[in-house]
Amino acid sequence: MVGGPQFTPAGPEARYEVFHTDCPARNVVDHVTSRWGIWILISLRSTDLRFYELRESIHGISEKMLAQSLRTLVRDGLVWREVEPTTPPQVTYGLTDFGRDLGEPLEELFDRITRQLPPLQAD
Known part of the structure; x- marks a missing residue:
């Protein structure tokens, strides 16, 4: 997608222009930050x-x-899916390297939030 409005060269590395509505990286960000993603x-x-x-x-x-x-998330390459041919089939999910890389700062974010929240008050 070099040269398109959703892809902008930035220094030695080309980067996606996430503020463009057609940017594929924007879709991944939306999926990762969705309510359940x-x-x-x-x-x-x-x-x-x-x-x-x-x-x-x-x-x-x-x-x-x-x-x-x-x-x-599987389609985005963040999660892998493995089906075991049993009856009924058993499906296992895990993080790809890309998913693990994205999950690390998310976990750090949650750690920071839970450390900074005031203690729960008993009712």
């Missing part, structure tokens, strides 16, 4: 999980939203 990446940081383990680790997510979000 960020929680999926954080949940998979420590270990690979099966679908139902992942659903149980993220309180409030429906099966439908988990499946849709996982499909998107």
Whole structure:
């Protein structure tokens, strides 16, 4: 996409222009920072999980939203998916190198937030 409005040379490395509406990097940012995408990446940081383990680790997510979000993150190259040919099939998800790289600053962000929040008040 060199030369297009969504791709801008910047110094020795060319970078995507994320403020352009057609930028592919913008889509990935939207998926990572979506309501469930960020929680999926954080949940998979420590270990690979099966679908139902992942659903149980993220309180409030429906099966439908988990499946849709996982499909998107797999398509973006952040999450890998492995199907074991059993009856019923067992599907395991984990982070790719790209997903692990993006998950690291997210985990640091959550650590900073939880360290700075005031203590919970008893009702």
